Amino acid sequence: MAAPSSSSKKMKLHYGYGGKFMMCGNGGKLRYVGGTNKIMTVDRGITYTELIVKLWDMCGPSMILRCKLPMDGDDLLVHVTSDEDLAYVMEEYDRTGKDLKIRVILDPTTTGDN
Template structure:
């Protein structure tokens, strides 16, 4: 058998992380589905703190993100915002009570609105301690969304379809 022992598997939880796409209704029946973007599995220790989890998810996506999760018994129209350690503990408890078929926590990572300032994950922040007296030193505590190419991993830009060009119809004499 390949994989961790049962005790080690019980000590970890898995998040099915989706980012860069959209939640849209499916055409035949209108049921909500996640389309486009990326989906990756993130396995973490059950004792992880909210801030550590957000740091790992930010590294996964390449940007600071907000986290919303699907409860095991709910559809995509009822996502729960996870903003604290307490929210995270409650989410894990919900999955612990759910049937064994819900092995992974469905997580959706969203970028903050464009232009809004946000703190980057610790791994993406520059150190401000290196040369605080120098005006040319790189030190950043915030990142404006869209200001760095790393965000292209997380955001898919959809271009508007070109509008058709209309030409006037002229009835003329045909050579014949």
């Protein structure tokens, strides 16, 4: 029996929207607080467009997709705007050797934070 291809694997997205970044604790770390936080499981081979459509179904359109890289602090989020960006984020999570659970923050485009 052949091994499953990477596109048939699943990945988990821990996504949040409607909240704010705030400085918390004595260390002054940025944390995403409030809003709605959920987990969604998607096929590993999902395209950027397919992912955005799924997130729109949950959160509504007009958003900026940002992902936290696994080895960086909570205050570094990368904008994901294409299949290449999404593939890069997945590769970074693969390097950790852990189960794929990507932290995603959805910001409304009306904030002007591009």
